[in-house]
Amino acid sequence: MGFEEMWAALLPVGRDDATGGYHRFAWTAPELECRAWFLDEARRRDLAVEHDANGNMFAWWFPEDGTRDGAVLTGSHLDSVPGGGAYDGPLGIVSAFAAIDGLRERGLRPARPIGIGAFAEEEGARFGVACLGSRLLCGAIDPARARALTDGGGRTFAEVMHNAGLDPEAIGPDDDLLGRIGCYIELHVEQGRALEQPVGIAGSIVPHGRWRFGFTGEGNHAGTTALADRRDPMLPFARMVIAAREAAERNGTVATVGKVDVVPGGVNAIASSVTAWLDARGPAGDAVRRTVREIDEAARVAARPHRVGVDLAEESYTESVGFDRALRDRVGATLGGPPVLPTGAGHDAGVLSARVPAAMLFVRNPTGVSHAPAEFAEPADCLAGVEALTAVLDDLARG
Numbered sequence: 001m002g003f004e005e006m007w008a009a010l011l012p013v014g015r016d017d018a019t020g021g022y023h024r025f026a027w028t029a030p031e032l033e034c035r036a037w038f039l040d041e042a043r044r045r046d047l048a049v050e051h052d053a054n055g056n057m058f059a060w061w062f063p064e065d066g067t068r069d070g071a072v073l074t075g076s077h078l079d080s081v082p083g084g085g086a087y088d089g090p091l092g093i094v095s096a097f098a099a100i101d102g103l104r105e106r107g108l109r110p111a112r113p114i115g116i117g118a119f120a121e122e123e124g125a126r127f128g129v130a131c132l133g134s135r136l137l138c139g140a141i142d143p144a145r146a147r148a149l150t151d152g153g154g155r156t157f158a159e160v161m162h163n164a165g166l167d168p169e170a171i172g173p174d175d176d177l178l179g180r181i182g183c184y185i186e187l188h189v190e191q192g193r194a195l196e197q198p199v200g201i202a203g204s205i206v207p208h209g210r211w212r213f214g215f216t217g218e219g220n221h222a223g224t225t226a227l228a229d230r231r232d233p234m235l236p237f238a239r240m241v242i243a244a245r246e247a248a249e250r251n252g253t254v255a256t257v258g259k260v261d262v263v264p265g266g267v268n269a270i271a272s273s274v275t276a277w278l279d280a281r282g283p284a285g286d287a288v289r290r291t292v293r294e295i296d297e298a299a300r301v302a303a304r305p306h307r308v309g310v311d312l313a314e315e316s317y318t319e320s321v322g323f324d325r326a327l328r329d330r331v332g333a334t335l336g337g338p339p340v341l342p343t344g345a346g347h348d349a350g351v352l353s354a355r356v357p358a359a360m361l362f363v364r365n366p367t368g369v370s371h372a373p374a375e376f377a378e379p380a381d382c383l384a385g386v387e388a389l390t391a392v393l394d395d396l397a398r399g
């Protein structure tokens with residue numbers, strides 16, 4: 001199956017036909033269907049499949065001499081944000097399978113293993129921590145914390161792993177697997193409008209994190225409760241949302257609240273509690289931290305007169321990622337010097353770069369929209385991405 005056929009096969013999986021958005025959350029039916037697709041494509045190419053203990057999948061093309069070390073790994077993720085686009089994640093995986101086909105058409109006999117990784121829960125859309133699968137693999141999150149993470153229905157990561165046939169007690173860093181990886185190259189749709197050529201290279205990932213705000217008030221009747229008697233958590237929450245934008249403007253960062261949970265959520269009931277998730281990012285880590293501090297302060301000042309409690313928890317934070325310069329330059333030389341651009345998006349490549357040399361290829365997105373149905377890449381640019389990935393893998397794996 002070529003790129004177009006693979007893309008067409010995956011396209012309808014988990015897609016909301018009314019909105020065009022995707023709902024592929026880790027270990028839910030659509031994502032399991034994507035996993036099955038991945039295994040089918042691996043088998044179709046006689047690739048050796050490996051599942052690590054963390055829910056990540058790998059498909060390997062091993063050299064004839066049995067070498068297992070110094071692998072050139074590519075890949076990305078299959079899961080999506082709620083209502084996400086089609087390209088974020090899957091483009092890197094479909095392109096990887098197509099690149100292996102291209103290498104075989106070139107008659108490549110790899111001197112080192114070539115692998116395709118599908119990392120679990122990259123978006124953190126189900127359990128709240130981005131790049132959960134690659135963080136576990138790289139030892140970047142405490143396995144006990146991961147086991148206790150819960151989804152919107154209160155199911156823990158441990159329960160979901162167990163139901164998926166995995167042993168939640170086995171999750172954690174896999175130094176043997178990491179030791180076999182020589183480098184990681186992730187192809188990804190560009191998630192802004194900075195790339196004006198079909199293919200670019202990532203220079204860095206800016207610092208970014210997620211924080212959970214809890215506002216605790218007192219549930220009561222919306223009609224019979226006097227204003228003076230109300231402890232309405234919605235009020236400091238509302239102030240916090242505006243404060244996020246104001247603090248971002250002051251500090252040269254970006255911040256938004258995209259997810260909120262109101263309890264009990266009745267039209268005619270004053271909420272008893274509100275939980276809101278803040279995403280904040282920026283070119284400098286200290287400015288991101290200052291942004292969050294200022295938002296927290298504004299929320300607490302707004303909460304006081306309403307006798308509402310405020311608590312803040314950092315769910316994940318990633319400092320600036322500077323990709324391996326030698327690998328980046330080698331990839332750039334192979335591709336004839338495409339644009340190098342920073343990104344405000346987090347990626348598994350950013351997590352893996354702490355343990356193995358990593359680099360990223362970006363494919364132009366003419367809409368500049370991502371994490372939404374309008375996310376797009378022209379077919380010709382997707383094929384240019386496959387060509388670029390094929391050339392990079394050829395250079396790195398030919399030995």
Ligand code: HGY
Pocket residue numbers: 088122123130344345346347
């Ligand atoms: O949120 C991000 O930056 C990435 O798309 N997971």
Ligand code: MN
Pocket residue numbers: 081088123345371
């Ligand atoms: Mn994403």
Ligand code: MN
Pocket residue numbers: 077088089122188346347
């Ligand atoms: Mn992604």
